[in-house]
Amino acid sequence: MSTTPGVLRAALALAAAGIPVLPLRQGKVPFGNCRTCKQNACGGRPNMKAEGPCRCPAPCHAWAAATTDPHALTSPAWATSWHHAVAVAYHPGGAGLTVVDLDNAAAVAWARESLPATRTVPTTRGEHWIYRGAMRSHNAVRTGVDIKSLMSYARWLGPGGGRMAVLPAAVRALVAKEETTPAPREVASSRPGRATWSRHVATGCRHTERYVRAGLERGLALVRARTESGAGSQAFGVARFLAAQHTACPGPCGLAAIGEEIVTAAVSVGVPEAYARRAVANGLETAVGRAA
Numbered sequence: 001m002s003t004t005p006g007v008l009r010a011a012l013a014l015a016a017a018g019i020p021v022l023p024l025r026q027g028k029v030p031f032g033n034c035r036t037c038k039q040n041a042c043g044g045r046p047n048m049k050a051e052g053p054c055r056c057p058a059p060c061h062a063w064a065a066a067t068t069d070p071h072a073l074t075s076p077a078w079a080t081s082w083h084h085a086v087a088v089a090y091h092p093g094g095a096g097l098t099v100v101d102l103d104n105a106a107a108v109a110w111a112r113e114s115l116p117a118t119r120t121v122p123t124t125r126g127e128h129w130i131y132r133g134a135m136r137s138h139n140a141v142r143t144g145v146d147i148k149s150l151m152s153y154a155r156w157l158g159p160g161g162g163r164m165a166v167l168p169a170a171v172r173a174l175v176a177k178e179e180t181t182p183a184p185r186e187v188a189s190s191r192p193g194r195a196t197w198s199r200h201v202a203t204g205c206r207h208t209e210r211y212v213r214a215g216l217e218r219g220l221a222l223v224r225a226r227t228e229s230g231a232g233s234q235a236f237g238v239a240r241f242l243a244a245q246h247t248a249c250p251g252p253c254g255l256a257a258i259g260e261e262i263v264t265a266a267v268s269v270g271v272p273e274a275y276a277r278r279a280v281a282n283g284l285e286t287a288v289g290r291a292a
Helices: 006-016 035-040 076-084 105-114 169-178 209-224 230-244 255-268 273-291
Strands: 021-025 087-090 097-102 119-122 127-132 138-142 145-148
Touching: 006 021, 006 076, 006 087, 021 076, 097 105, 105 127, 105 145, 138 169, 138 230, 145 169, 209 230, 209 255, 230 255, 230 273, 255 273
Parallel strands: none
Antiparallel strands: 021 087, 097 127, 097 145, 119 127, 138 145
C-alpha cells in the first residue's frame, strides 16, 4: 500500500504533464514563507515571475514556488507541507495557461454571454474558464471575476470539460487599462530609485514627522507582505488611505515622495513598475477627489 499522500500523488501526475504545482494548507492557501523569508525579509523570490530556482528548500513565496521537478516535490524539505496539505494548486502562467475565475452565478452568466467557450471546471461557487496562453494576473477585473495566470495560483479541481480555446482578446481587454509598455531596455519590474519622505518636502503638513513616518512604514509593510498580484491593489489602498490623512492640511504634504516609497515597496515584491505607479497615482487621486 502506498504511503504517498493523495495530494502529492495528484501533484506528481500534474507535474509529469508539465504543470507546475504546489501544496495548499488549511483554508486552501499556500504555506507561509519559511523563517528566513518571513515578512518577505529576503526581498522576494528572484523576479517573482516564474517557478524556481528558489534558494529556499521548502515551499516558499506562494505561487512562485510551483515546480514540475519531481525531486523537489518529493524532497524532505517539502514533506511536512504535503503531510498537512489539503489540496493541490498550480501555476497557470507556468503552464502557458490563463484561468478566468468566475466567483458566482452572475459572473458565470456574464462569461457565457461575453467570452468564447473553452474548457470549464466547476468550483464551489462558480467556474474556472481555462484558456491556452498566458497574461498578467489581475484580481477583480469586474465583480466576481479574477484573472489568474503569470503571477498567481489556482486550485486544482480536476481537468474539467470542453475544448480549451486560445486566450481571446476579450480576456486580455479586461486588464488592458492596466497594461503599459516599458521603456526601451528597461525591465517591467525594475526597481525605481528610493525616495524618502521628510519634513523638507512637506512644509505645509500639519502632522509631525513621526506620525507620518509611522503610518507610512505600516503601509509599506502591508504592501511588502503581499507577494502575489494583490500587492498592486494593496499599494492603491495604502496610497488612498495615507493621502486621506492629509486632506485637511494646508499643504504641500510631500505626497509625491510618499507615493514613490509605496511604488518602491510594490516593485520589490514583483509588481511591474508602470502598474505600481498607476495604482499609487490612482490611490492618491481618489483620496483627493473624495475630499473635494
